[in-house]
Amino acid sequence: MTNMPKSAQVGSHAVIEKDVHIGENVVIGHHTVILQGTKIEDNVTIGCNCVLGIKPGVNQRMRKISSPDVPLVIQAGTRIGHLVSIYSGTEIGKNVFIGDHASIRENVSIGEDSVIGRAAIVELNTMIGKSCTIQTQAYVTGDTILEDDVFIGPCVSMSNDKYMGAKDYDLKGPQIKMGAKIGNNASLLPGISIGSNTIVGAGSVVTKHIEANIVVAGVPAKKMNT
Amino acid sequence: MTNMPKSAQVGSHAVIEKDVHIGENVVIGHHTVILQGTKIEDNVTIGCNCVLGIKPGVNQRMRKISSPDVPLVIQAGTRIGHLVSIYSGTEIGKNVFIGDHASIRENVSIGEDSVIGRAAIVELNTMIGKSCTIQTQAYVTGDTILEDDVFIGPCVSMSNDKYMGAKDYDLKGPQIKMGAKIGNNASLLPGISIGSNTIVGAGSVVTKHIEANIVVAGVPAKKMNT
Amino acid sequence: MTNMPKSAQVGSHAVIEKDVHIGENVVIGHHTVILQGTKIEDNVTIGCNCVLGIKPGVNQRMRKISSPDVPLVIQAGTRIGHLVSIYSGTEIGKNVFIGDHASIRENVSIGEDSVIGRAAIVELNTMIGKSCTIQTQAYVTGDTILEDDVFIGPCVSMSNDKYMGAKDYDLKGPQIKMGAKIGNNASLLPGISIGSNTIVGAGSVVTKHIEANIVVAGVPAKKMNT
Numbered sequence: 001m002t003n004m005p006k007s008a009q010v011g012s013h014a015v016i017e018k019d020v021h022i023g024e025n026v027v028i029g030h031h032t033v034i035l036q037g038t039k040i041e042d043n044v045t046i047g048c049n050c051v052l053g054i055k056p057g058v059n060q061r062m063r064k065i066s067s068p069d070v071p072l073v074i075q076a077g078t079r080i081g082h083l084v085s086i087y088s089g090t091e092i093g094k095n096v097f098i099g100d101h102a103s104i105r106e107n108v109s110i111g112e113d114s115v116i117g118r119a120a121i122v123e124l125n126t127m128i129g130k131s132c133t134i135q136t137q138a139y140v141t142g143d144t145i146l147e148d149d150v151f152i153g154p155c156v157s158m159s160n161d162k163y164m165g166a167k168d169y170d171l172k173g174p175q176i177k178m179g180a181k182i183g184n185n186a187s188l189l190p191g192i193s194i195g196s197n198t199i200v201g202a203g204s205v206v207t208k209h210i211e212a213n214i215v216v217a218g219v220p221a222k223k224m225n226t
Numbered sequence: 227m228t229n230m231p232k233s234a235q236v237g238s239h240a241v242i243e244k245d246v247h248i249g250e251n252v253v254i255g256h257h258t259v260i261l262q263g264t265k266i267e268d269n270v271t272i273g274c275n276c277v278l279g280i281k282p283g284v285n286q287r288m289r290k291i292s293s294p295d296v297p298l299v300i301q302a303g304t305r306i307g308h309l310v311s312i313y314s315g316t317e318i319g320k321n322v323f324i325g326d327h328a329s330i331r332e333n334v335s336i337g338e339d340s341v342i343g344r345a346a347i348v349e350l351n352t353m354i355g356k357s358c359t360i361q362t363q364a365y366v367t368g369d370t371i372l373e374d375d376v377f378i379g380p381c382v383s384m385s386n387d388k389y390m391g392a393k394d395y396d397l398k399g400p401q402i403k404m405g406a407k408i409g410n411n412a413s414l415l416p417g418i419s420i421g422s423n424t425i426v427g428a429g430s431v432v433t434k435h436i437e438a439n440i441v442v443a444g445v446p447a448k449k450m451n452t
Numbered sequence: 453m454t455n456m457p458k459s460a461q462v463g464s465h466a467v468i469e470k471d472v473h474i475g476e477n478v479v480i481g482h483h484t485v486i487l488q489g490t491k492i493e494d495n496v497t498i499g500c501n502c503v504l505g506i507k508p509g510v511n512q513r514m515r516k517i518s519s520p521d522v523p524l525v526i527q528a529g530t531r532i533g534h535l536v537s538i539y540s541g542t543e544i545g546k547n548v549f550i551g552d553h554a555s556i557r558e559n560v561s562i563g564e565d566s567v568i569g570r571a572a573i574v575e576l577n578t579m580i581g582k583s584c585t586i587q588t589q590a591y592v593t594g595d596t597i598l599e600d601d602v603f604i605g606p607c608v609s610m611s612n613d614k615y616m617g618a619k620d621y622d623l624k625g626p627q628i629k630m631g632a633k634i635g636n637n638a639s640l641l642p643g644i645s646i647g648s649n650t651i652v653g654a655g656s657v658v659t660k661h662i663e664a665n666i667v668v669a670g671v672p673a674k675k676m677n678t
Contacts, residue, residue, distance in 0.1 A: 012241045013257075015464045015482045030241045030259045031275070031465075033482045033500045048259045048277045049309075049483070051500045051534040054552075082277040082311050083501075085534050085552045100280075100311045100329055101345075103552055103570055118329055118347055119553075121570055121588055133391050136347055137365050137383075139589050139607050151391045155365050155383035155413075157589075157607035157637035159654060164633040165585050165603045181390040185383035185413040185431075187607075187637040187655035202385060203413035203431030203445055205637075205655030219445050219655055219671050238467045239483075256467045256485045257501070274485045274503045275535075308503040308537050326506075326537045326555055327571075344555055344573055359617050362573055363591050363609075377617045381591050381609035381639075407616040411609035411639040411657075428611060429639035429657030429671055445671050 011048060020053075029082065037071040037088065044074050047082035047100065054087045056106045056124075070107075081118070099136065111148065123160075126173065135184070144173030152176075153184035153202065162190040177212065186221075237274060246279075255308065263297040263314065270300050273308035273326065280313045282332045282350075296333075307344070325362065337374065349386075352399065361410070370399030378402075379410035379428065388416040403438065412447075463500060472505075481534065489523040489540065496526050499534035499552065506539045508558045508576075522559075533570070551588065563600065575612075578625065587636070596625030604628075605636035605654065614642040629664065638673075 002020040004010065011030035016022070021039040028034070029048030038053035046052070053072040070089040074080070078092055081100035089106040092098070096110055099118035104110070108122050111130035116122065120134045123142035130148045134140060141158040160173035175193040176182070182194070183202030194200065194210045201217025201224070210216055215224045228246040230236065237256035242248070247265040254260070255274030264279035272278070279298040296315040300306070304318055307326035315332035318324070322336055325344035330336070334348050337356035342348065346360045349368035356374045360366060367384040386399035398417040402408070406420045409428030420426065421438025430447040441450045454472040456462065463482035468474070473491040480486070481500030490505035498504070505524040522541040526532070530544055533552035541558035544550070548562055551570035556562075560574050563582035568574065572586045575594035582600045586592060593610040612625035624643040628634070632646045635654030646652065646662045653669025653676070662668055667676045 013239050013465050031257055031483055049275055049501055054534060057531060079283060082280060083309060083535060101327065101553065123588065136349065141606065153385055153390060154367065159605055159636040164605060164635065183390065184385040189654055202415055239465050257483055275501055305509060308506060309535060327553065345571070362575065379611055379616060380593065409616065410611040428641055
């Protein structure tokens, strides 16, 4: 059973499955679906036509994930837009903002005060720190670590699979250190790291480790004289 | 109250909030949500699972917009696909086509006969002229001006923030003049302008102002001998 | 009339229009819309908030397609995520996986065991072979041929229109031969071909035909010494 507090505002045709926890002063939009086991803390706002708490599928072409019974947890004060999908096994911190059409997979953690942009995608097994900004349509691949205060520009692309499907499960995404900024539509290759406070120019292709506190740009990305 | 004309076709479980204006011969798909105050003119067709007339949120990480009470207006003959989100304070001209999964923010104007492609995104405070084509997955950032007859190829990326979040509210997107054409997956930097009838090659990175009537390509984009 | 087998599991507020065929052991999520004429074979699983079987629109700016009455067919064992849109006139093979937020147009065929990633888009008149992987946010343009075992990395962009809207209907997408692999965020120009087992590096711009069994990278993409 799901206990719905009197302080909740729930839209028309919303579907709240069983064993969902709903905190105080939660707003849920029309047609939104909240699947079994999801935990929504106080003062969370959710838009219309979302699907939250999706259980990862099992497919012979996809990785098996260990802990299928860990719920989706959305901490207090977070705002979620419209037409958003989020999987179970993920924890969204306090006062996070998640834009419309965004999608967040399982085993992800997002630190407080971070922003996940419109139509941005965060794949599985990824950690995003506090006060990060992931802009519109950016793609954060699986097995990725973003420290605090990282800025990912719009349409940035990442990969975690240097064998492009030829080897199973040997996957490692980028590691982006505190305060680094990635320009729009840059491409990051699997397993590279980007040092703290480094800036990567728009449209760059980052093919190797990049040290801290510099500016790089180009294809492949090289240090700029600044 | 919303007055629904007899000529309207409204799908199952559609949610039409109060104070919505619906013209003659309007079609609204299943599960679509039309929020308070939206104005839909004659002969408009809207697909399923859309959310129209979204009020901009107020978030300490996001800009405040002046006029929260300006409605979304969709002019006559416009067709909107499925799973689309559009904000209030925006005006969509006559006979516009908006593809499935597209998202359009507040304070946007789109001129008549323009096409906004599938999963394309138009951010806030942006003006798009008449007979423009914004192709699939293209990203039109905020504070951008597209004159008439502009062509934006698929997956084109733009930015309006040269400080990447480091300074507040000093934002300027590209200005693209009449008849210019931008190739697929090109990256446009903040504040640049592209002259009329100029062509930007696919995958180019445009880092500065580009004159009219030329062809540019590369990283960074340079004039081609044609 | 639609005959719903007793073995089907249908979510809340799902809308199944008339003349839909539903096989045995089909699962349909909450709020999903299945439009008239769609054929869903045995053991197909469909998520929430999808729209399946969309009839192509007729618009003066868009191509007319010949056979409006060919249904969407989803073969046995295929899994479809949440918030997905698929058009009529398309055939999805057996045991295909289609990620959340993906969109597939009319006159498309997808071979068995292929994966269409999260938010990936496949445009009209395109053939995708068996055991292909189209990763997250990739864009497969119209009039494109992918042979079997092709890997398309995340955020790859393609175009089929070398005149960028200036000529009508002279459209040809890439042809990608068996076993080729395209790195993340690469840009493929209209009409180019990529030979079998060739690898295209991340962020490359492919401007011409590429032979088989080589590695290319850069802007424009050139053969690497490997």
